[in-house]
Amino acid sequence: MRKFGEETVQFLGKKVSVETSDQKIYNGTLTGIDDKLNIVLDHVESIGTLKVIINGTFIKEIKLMEKPFDFKALSDRIARVFPGLVRIREDVGAIIVMDKIKVTQAGIEEGSGLAADRVRAIYDEFIKETKK
Numbered sequence: 001m002r003k004f005g006e007e008t009v010q011f012l013g014k015k016v017s018v019e020t021s022d023q024k025i026y027n028g029t030l031t032g033i034d035d036k037l038n039i040v041l042d043h044v045e046s047i048g049t050l051k052v053i054i055n056g057t058f059i060k061e062i063k064l065m066e067k068p069f070d071f072k073a074l075s076d077r078i079a080r081v082f083p084g085l086v087r088i089r090e091d092v093g094a095i096i097v098m099d100k101i102k103v104t105q106a107g108i109e110e111g112s113g114l115a116a117d118r119v120r121a122i123y124d125e126f127i128k129e130t131k132k
Helices: 002-009 071-081 114-130
Strands: 015-020 025-033 039-045 051-054 059-064 086-089 094-097 101-104 107-110
Touching (some): 071 094, 101 114
16 A cells, blocks of 8 residues: 555656546646545646546546656765665655765755755756656
């Protein structure tokens, strides 16, 4: 169950396609999900609605429509500079460095100083290389 939760967290903030048991398809950004698979979709395409909540009992499948952020690859790079001081927190979608620097797919969210500057440089290089 824990692994399932970690996998579904990777869908948050990403474009998904949701098919319901009555064959309706909703495309949008997954902004919320609970343990019963009730979901919140934002920026829903083709139905003229900005946001929709879908009851998990009616969901047939959820497809990820964009590549998830590779936290493992980024954490491996950071760990080369900060060995033993890096851990991935997939439950919150972040990498924690030295228990004081928080890195998400959006960049450095917490932390300052020389170590944070070095992590930011590694992050920026990683983003530049993965966008190619």
